[in-house]
Amino acid sequence: MRKLVYLILTTMTVALVGCVTINVYFPEAAAQKAADQFIGNVLDSNAKPPAEPKKENPPPSDHRPRPSAMLLDLLIPAAYAADTPDLRIQNATTEAIRGRMSARVNGALGSLLDSGAVGFTNDGLVAMRDSTKVPLSQRAQANATVADENRDRNELYREIAQANGHPEWQAQIRATFAKGWIKHAHAGWYYQNAAGTWQQK
Template sequence: MEKAPGSSFYNLLRPGNAFAGQDINVSTPAIRGIKASIKNRSGQLIGFLNAGNIGLSNDGLLKIHRTDGLNLKQKGQVNKLVKAENLERKRLYKEIAVANGFPGKVGEVQNIFADSWRKQAKKGWYLEKPDGSWGQK
């Protein structure tokens, strides 16, 4: 796989890592397209993750953790990035579940990703705890 800006972030979030403990190796045109979109966006997200503006939620999505220190344009950018990323992640979870023959288990796929990404998060990134509070890894 080619390295791209922010590729370390993308590598944390690719399905292969999330399913490392599973025997799931699935790739469809839809999944490849979603993965490409996530990879393309990763370079824009990494700075906000490192700065603590964005954190990893406990449900396999990204959340805005704080916006202090950001100007209005940056706040808009963070909102737009998080919204786009979360839409893609939800699509990815659904596509993987469908491609593996268990369309009713999207929530389980999402939980697998959430656990994996939280474990692989970089030191200093913010993680949402089950009670909704935040802590740094």
């Protein structure tokens, strides 16, 4: 009898595992919120680095979990079963990138953006928009600043995707940040619209 019960339970478990499909969707709302916070901290010279969010412990439960609930917990990891997916954006690498970006915005890149020589592209990078606004003697340095900024931006998008265990999200993270950079651009700065045409905020 015991062997029969064991066989039935094993068969049910295998069947249940075969039926469970876990889809991990890109958490667009959480990504936009995290991008807005990161970008705000880069573009606002008085901004402080974001604090780590505090995780609250759930209240103690008075009842023991049912065996079926325990089985589902084993089969479906809690991270995938969460109602509101989260996106981790803050770690040592992203904080180092944020620091370099902030320094650039408060220095050479900020001047280039203010003059209209450089603008935000529609793919989450920066580009030289009008090199005539930069004195000839300073163009090499301006191009180096743009290259450094784009290297950090590419690393940022890649790092966020990898830190969240989903390298395939990189393009979506880039697109989310691209919208964010344009949204937070200061008045007078240039950006590309969806068609790639430069516009001034």
